[in-house]
Amino acid sequence: MLKRDKMLFISTCLLIISGVIFATDRLENYRNIEQAQVWQAIFAPSANPKWPLQGIYLIAGGDIMLSRNIGYYNKREGYDRIFWSWKYNPIIDFQSCTSENCLLFFNLESPFHPKDNDIQMWGFTFRANTGNIEVLRQLRNPETHPAWDTSQSLPLVVSLANNHLVNGWYVWLDTTMDLLHWYGIGYVWAGILPEEAGQIYQIIIGNIHICLQAYSYEGRENLRVWWGLITRNPLNEAQMKTDLEEMKKIWCDMKILAPHRGREYKIDPTKAQIQLAHNLIDSGADLILGWHSHIPSKIEKYNGKYIFYSLGNFIFDQEWWKTASGREFDYIYDYKLQRKTVPTYIAMMAGFQLIKQWSGVQIILDDLHFDTVSKGIHEKLDEETSKSLRELLLDA
Numbered sequence: 001m002l003k004r005d006k007m008l009f010i011s012t013c014l015l016i017i018s019g020v021i022f023a024t025d026r027l028e029n030y031r032n033i034e035q036a037q038v039w040q041a042i043f044a045p046s047a048n049p050k051w052p053l054q055g056i057y058l059i060a061g062g063d064i065m066l067s068r069n070i071g072y073y074n075k076r077e078g079y080d081r082i083f084w085s086w087k088y089n090p091i092i093d094f095q096s097c098t099s100e101n102c103l104l105f106f107n108l109e110s111p112f113h114p115k116d117n118d119i120q121m122w123g124f125t126f127r128a129n130t131g132n133i134e135v136l137r138q139l140r141n142p143e144t145h146p147a148w149d150t151s152q153s154l155p156l157v158v159s160l161a162n163n164h165l166v167n168g169w170y171v172w173l174d175t176t177m178d179l180l181h182w183y184g185i186g187y188v189w190a191g192i193l194p195e196e197a198g199q200i201y202q203i204i205i206g207n208i209h210i211c212l213q214a215y216s217y218e219g220r221e222n223l224r225v226w227w228g229l230i231t232r233n234p235l236n237e238a239q240m241k242t243d244l245e246e247m248k249k250i251w252c253d254m255k256i257l258a259p260h261r262g263r264e265y266k267i268d269p270t271k272a273q274i275q276l277a278h279n280l281i282d283s284g285a286d287l288i289l290g291w292h293s294h295i296p297s298k299i300e301k302y303n304g305k306y307i308f309y310s311l312g313n314f315i316f317d318q319e320w321w322k323t324a325s326g327r328e329f330d331y332i333y334d335y336k337l338q339r340k341t342v343p344t345y346i347a348m349m350a351g352f353q354l355i356k357q358w359s360g361v362q363i364i365l366d367d368l369h370f371d372t373v374s375k376g377i378h379e380k381l382d383e384e385t386s387k388s389l390r391e392l393l394l395d396a
Contacts, residue, residue, distance in 0.1 A: 055101075055206070055353050055354060055355040055356070056101045056102065056103065056205045056206045056208050056353075056354050057094065057096045057097045057098075057101055057102045057103070057351065057352070057353060057354070057366075058102075058103050058105065058210075058351070058352040058354055059091065059094055059097060059102065059103070059104050059105070059349055059350070059351050059352075060104075060105045060106070060289050060308070060311060060349065060350045060352070061104070061105070061106045061311055061314040061347065061348070061349040061350075062106065062107060062291060062296075062310075062311035062312040062313050062314040062347060062348060062349075063106075063107045063109040063162075063291055063294065063311075063312070063313045063314055063315075063316055064106050064107065064108050064109060064110070064135075064136070064158070064314050064315045064316075065109040065110045065126055065128075065313075065315060065316045065317070066110045066128035066129075066132035066135055066315065067110040067116060067117045067118060067125075067126040067127055067128040067129075068117060068118065068119065068120075068121070068122070068123070068126065068317055069120055069317035069375065070118075070315060070316070070317050070375070070376045071110075071116055071117070071118030071128055071129050071132060072118045072119060072120050073375050073376065074118070074129070074131070074132055074135070074376070075116075075118050075129055075131070079131045079132060079134035079135060080134060080138060081376070081377070082135055082138070082315065082376045082377060082378075083135065083138040083139060083141075084138050087377060087378075088377075088378050088379065088380075089138070089139065089141075089142045089378075090347070090349060090369060090371050090378050090380075091104070091139065091142035091154070092142035092143065093369060094349075094351045094367065094369070096351070096353065096366065097142075097154065097351070099152050099153060099154055101205065101206060102154050102155070102205075103154070103155050103156075103157065103203065103205055103210065104139070104140065104154050104155065104156040104157070105156075105157050105158075105159075105212070105256070105258075105289065106139075106156070106157075106158050106159070106314055107158065107159045107162060107214075107258070107260065107291040107311075107314075108136075108158040108159065108160055108162075108176075108187070109126055109162055109164050109316075110126035110127065110128040110132075110164065111126070111127060111128065111160075111164070111165065111175070111176045112127075112128050112129075112130050112132065112133065112175045112176045112179050113127035113128065113129075113130075113175055113176075114130065114175060115127065116128055116129040116130075124164075126164045130175060130179060133179050133180075133183060135315070135376075136156065136158070136180075136183070136185055137153075137183055139156065140153040140154045140155075140156045140185075141153055141154075142154070153184070155186070155203060155205065156185050156186065157185070157186035157187065157188065157201060157203070157212060158180070158185060158186070158187050158188075159187070159188050159189075159214035159258050159260070159291070160176070160187050160188065160189065160214070160232075161188065161189060161197075161214035161215050161216040161232050161233050161258070161260055162216050162232075162260045162291065162292070163216060163217065163260065163292075165216070165230065165232050186201055186203065187201070188201040188212050188213055188214040188258070189201065189213060189214055189232075189233055194231050196231065197231040197232060197233050198233060198239075198243075200212070200213050200243060200246060200247060200250070200252075201213065202250070202252070206356075207356055208253045208254055208354055208356050208361060209251060209252050209253045209254070210252070210253065210254040210256065210354075211247045211250070211252035211254065211255050211256065212256045212257075212258065213233065213240075213243050213247075213256075213257055213258070214233060214257075214258040214259075214260065215232075215233040215234060215235045215236075215240065215257070215258070215259050215260065215261075216232045216233065216234070216235065216260045216261075217234075217235050217259075217260060217261040217292070235259055235260075235261055235276075237276060237279060237280075240257060240259075240280060240283075241279075241280070241283045243257070244257070244280070244283050244284045244285055245284075247284070248284060253356060253360070253361050254286050254287070254354060254361050254363075255284060255285050255286045255287075256285070256286065256287045256288075256289060257280055257285050257287075257288055257289075258288075258289045258290065258291070259273075259276070259277075259288070259290050259291075260290070260291045260292045261273065261290065261292055262290065262292050262293050262297070262309060262310055263293060264292065264293055264294055265293065265294060265295055265328065265329040265330060265342055265344070266293055266295070266297065266329075266330050267293075267295065267296070267297050267298060267330040267392070267393070268297070268298055268330075269297060269298055269309040269310075273290075273309055274300075274309075277290075277300070277302070277307045277309070278302055278307075281302050281303055281305045281307070282303070285305065286305055286360075286361065286363060287305060287306055287352070287363060288305075288306070288307040288308065288309075289308050289311060290307075290308055290309045290310045290311065291310055291311055291312075292310055293309070293310035293312060294310075294312060294313050294316070294318060294344050295310070295312045295313070295330065295342065295343045295344055295346070296310065296311065296312040296343060296346060296348040296370075296389065296393055297309040297310035297311075297312065297393070298393055299350075299365075299368075299393045299394050305363065306352075306363060306365060308350060311348055311349075311350070312343070312344070312346065312347065312348050313344055313345075313346075313347060313373065314347045314349070314373075315347070315373065315376050316344065316373065317375070317376070318344035318345060319344070319345040319373065319374050319375075329342045330342065331343075332346075332385070332388065332389055332392065333385070333388065334385050335382055335384040335385045335388070336381075336382040336384075336385060343389070345372055345373055345374065346370055346371070346372060346373070346381060346389070347370065347371040347372075347373050347378060348368065348369070348370055348389075348393075349368075349369040349371075350365065350367070350368055350369075351365075351366045351367040351368075351369065352364060352365055352366060353366045368390050368393070368394075370385070370386045370389060370390075
């Protein structure tokens, strides 16, 4: 028995030491890769731009969840079912966006995992089949260009700082980060070590240096003995202000923070959300883009800067909430359905013109775009409901 305990102790120590060595190597490799990405992600403005040469275009959208029912249909009908063939990619409606002057930013709610959760049932474990990477690849190609034609692909960055990060355990970390890196999709931020999660994502498009960082209300370190360490950036105001100071030091023209927090199925933010967002704008943030509510939430302009408290869902299987009842949910009126609904099935995207001037970058909210989503498939929301929703959200 003593010999067995001794062997178990030695094996455990070796495992921990190996994990530390692996994590250190991973961080060093990550730093080298990230530095290369910064310089490789330099895109020239279009030769025939639709607006000034010093401007670029940013499209921000909500939660992308590729597991559960969405994953089930994708696996059964093919991973090109959402955006390609006869399907509709809403990015194409943002006509100012081209592969040379545009950046996409969404929240990836489902980690990729070899053991997916692509089943027709409700639950809170989101593990997406690795084949669903095609959905992100095709999202970047609103025209009919094949996904492998990267010259036509729009730069895409996804946030990984959300409460479903650990659904895939440690295997998620390797699988998701490797897939995103392999297909040239940027991500902010989670990692093995806090230093890795805390790295600011940088991308230069045209002559605008954009910096992004994301945070989760469930941000913390999760030590799994057999899988390793997983870290998410916490919603810590002091740390967020420190990140803004770092962005200033590295001469970021555009400083974007993305907090994952708030009340689910609520249009109005909490007082704490409002105070935090205002404090961050006062500390130098240029744009706040939030997630977590699963419905589009209020949009505020504070001191000349936009705050999106939640962009809601972009691809999700929550269309069953259309007939939900309960005082805990917020409703809108759907003119096409002729009834009040909880708008979890409505995808909102915001299009911004970013124009570099001597005084800084001017941010113009160019368009709010609304779709209905069923089984992951997008269709344009009717004009009357779109107008009503736009007025509701902008009345902050």
